[in-house]
Amino acid sequence: MLSIARQATKGLSSKTILSASAVHVKAGLLRPLGSVSAQKIRNYGSANNAAAEKETITKLLYNIGSRKEVEQYLRHFSSVESQKFAVIKVGGAVLTDELETLVSALTFLNRVGLYPIVLHGAGPQMNRLLEDAGVEPQYEEGIRITDAKTLEIARKVFAAENLKLVxxxxxxxxxxxxxxxxxxVADYLDKEKYGLVGNIYSVNKEAIESSIRAGALPILTSLAETPDGQILNVNADIAAAELATVLEPLKIIFLNEKNGIYNGDTGKRIETINLDEEYEDLLKEPWVRYGTKLKIRECKELLDKLPRSSSVAIISAGHLHKELFTDSGAGTLIRRGHKLFKFDDLSKIDSDKIRRILEAEDPAVKSGEVSVAQxxxxxxxxxxxxxxxxxxxxxxIVTSDPSDPSKPAVLEKILASKTAVLNNVADNIWNSIRKDYDALTWRVRSKVDEDTLDRSWHFERADGSLRNPEDGSTMFFYGIRDSDKAKQSLVGAGSKGGKRSFSTFSRPQRRGYASSTRQKNVGLIGARGYTGRELINLINQHPNLNLTxxxxxxxxGKPLEGYTKSNLTYVNLKPEELKAQEEVDAWVLALPNGVCTPFVHQVEADVKDGKSSEKVLVDLSADYRFDPTWTYGLPEFNRKNISGATRIANPGCYATGAQMSIRPLLPxxxxxxxxxxxxxxxxxxxGTKPSPKNDPEFLRDNLIPYSLTGHIHEKEVSYQLGTPIGFIPHVAPFFQGxxxxxxxxxxxxxxxxxxxSIYSAFYQGEKLVKVLENEEPYVRDNAGRHFVRVGGFAVHAEGRRAVVITNLDNLLKxxxxxxxxxxxxxxxxxxxxGIPIE
Known part of the structure; x- marks a missing residue:
């Protein structure tokens, strides 16, 4: 589910609305990071501090989503006036319980040039002070009755909480x-019934716009005034809705601690609610009642007044950046959406409407390769x-062969405007297709087909794929379980002309395709070492990988022991021999630094010459960790780019732990x-080559420091984080960890x-990262286990230095x-x- 496309507010609870405002994204912020020199990234003391900081924060965003997602959303936000970016409503409980998390999230947004408009309440704080003053809160139809004493306390509380956040x-x-x-500006809602409670009829935007022009986030309370100056109390949710009605922001955000709305039957978070399609049926669900029903109704009433591009997001403060800058989002997105239509008869379709979409979004039509009429x-x-x-x-457009119903249907085209992608309409169409077809094939020709739906979008929705190295196209499919049937269906399907985008190949031959069905073959080069041994064990228990x-x-010449899927014998493969192993889908290079390059060059030459199909190469050495043409393989920070990649540089063990330790605090x-x-x-x-550093006798009662400056992992971590670090490695008497x-x-x-709280929010949902509560991790608790443990979290008395402790198994994670x-x-x-999850 798209996050910026989740245009609106994600935290529908009386606790918080994100009322963001402005977006001033400089062109320099959107430059590819590869164009930023290491010197510029390190030059924090220069006059370019602000720009360097923005680029550092933007780089951090690339680790929660792909570069394309992040830049797409930044451009989208920057396309509107500052005050029309977002409105955030923050409840009093958030100011009490999650102040630092909220401030960190708002600071993060501001660092990339965004100016959210924040409106807060103070209900729990008021109730405490009223109780202390001996005033019992009174409500009528959910509205707080406000007398002079209550208003006096409300003004003090709002002023105090506002200054606390500022x-x-x-x-x-x-x-x-x-x-x-x-x-x-308000009138009395009903003076006799509610007392000093206001009904807003006008919003003065000048104070908000002035704050943004001055480069400051506007922090608002929900107090209103009559034209003659009488202060009136207004419910913060209502004030936020009125503010959104006037500003018409892209996003309206309600922050809640649950990070969304949850289905009362399944217990799962609802990612998206499309009101035009789902509202009536949703309200009939037995679990939609009380506060949940009220909030959904309030959202509909609000969004009905706003442009269709606006949306409401219900989300926790700690996930705000993920909701805004990634396709997957984080909480619950509520939007009006659009009604979807399916036609099985072309004569009933508005041909002019179809022509407009094809002419605007189809690469083949835009290039003149084929006309719409044709x-x-x-x-x-x-x-x-x-x-x-x-x-x-x-x-x-989905087609099927009328002469052979057993053949899978073919997705001829799926085209979407950028606005549709940002609003998740493409995903809604896809869900409709999945309901209608149990099996489907489709083709992505090349990068020209990835204008708005990139290749990762297709990989995420497919069971498997076939690649054609001759023209760079990829054939995707789902619902085809048999490997041979998949190959036959994908290679043989499609139109005879072969010119239309998203049509499939009509080639009779199969050579050049690397199957991506549910079983894959892996070759391991450098199997003698400890890492090779662990990798063999993992592949042995993997449901989809076979070691060949x-x-x-x-x-x-020696038999491989411990691998039970088949009987294997160690071989000594030379680079030129790899092309003969056509059944291998991926090679893992577990070789010392500086040794694997001949194998890589040979594979690439064989693919280029048509002697071999494309292979996935995973290099465990340091040879390609600084090569921008390779994907850096730290999944927790880069999984979007790793998905479907063919050249992956596995990070170093120390480098993995160091980045896990530092990255959440990078801003x-x-x-x-x-x-x-x-x-x-x-x-x-x-390693296994004898040396003092792996000699148990030499290490007994000892600790050996080495490479005290300039270690390769020091360079690797500095390069990946975009900031220098110091690294001091040691070897201890224990075996692994x-x-x-x-x-x-x-x-x-x-x-x-x-x-x-920053680490807990940053690593929430990561299955191989465990954030400890009030303890330090120990080596013995991590040895032989597949996850990273992070803890300690000590802070110096002055509050300007943190110490974090991270443990992992060097041979595993x-x-x-x-x-x-x-x-x-x-x-x-x-x-x-294939990875044991604890």
Missing amino acids: DALERHGTRARPITGGVF YLRDLKDKNVSLYTDEPGQVLA HVSSRELE FLDKNAPPTVFGVSGYSGA ISLTVNIPLAKTMTSRDIK GAATQAVQNLNLALNFDEYA
């Missing part, structure tokens, strides 16, 4: 302006189902004091609780387990397939 933002270096009055004429010989939406922003080759110069680093990583590894990390003690100077004063994650993503399996 001060917290300023401490984080984010300019903010308190606006406690002068925005909402394409529609050719469809008449097939069974056709055409899917579109009410405004004509999405078009999908184990190559080791020293073990050549808060002191620019003038780099983090320092003190690392201790078991001696398995020194790594402990990292990481000292992180901070730009702002923070508490241990702040640090812990530091190497073999991570390689399996990367293989799974590259070959389109579940990321955690």
